[in-house]
Amino acid sequence: MAKKEKEIKSAGFALGKENYKLMAIGFAIIVIGFILMAGGGSDDPNVFNPDIFSFRRLTIAPVILLIGFVFEIYAIMKKPKEDK
Template identity: 80%
Template sequence: MAKRTKESKDTAGFALGKENYKLMAIGFAIIILGFILMAGGGSHDPNVFSEEIFSFRRITLAPILLFIGFVFEIYAIMKKPKEEE
């Protein structure tokens, strides 16, 4: 049987570090906030058109938050974890 070296023992854990998972949780929260801001704006009566769907919050702010959240998720995944000595 071959002995396990310190290097093989270190690589047997999670693929990402603890900081990466925290950053991913923050990015996920930003994405959820974007979807919440985008929701709503419908009319209670289907025969009446509501201008509420064209608000700044739904057309501009929510998509920007979603884009920032997805870019943040990519950064969180690609960030190299700090090596502990």
């Protein structure tokens, strides 16, 4: 009977407060990666802009995105601390 009461008491959010904070940090990292990837376009379609092939857009931004997605997986999989 006591086990059933404990299960009912703990029926709340699936993740802990720390998990949601880590997920917010991961989301911010992903947004930064997409911001770094943006831009480089040209107003005139007949003019080529070599900025679309910059090191920032082809290397740094995808690496930051990958780090953000891995961080999100960690934030979801991390076991929340139990309150005593």
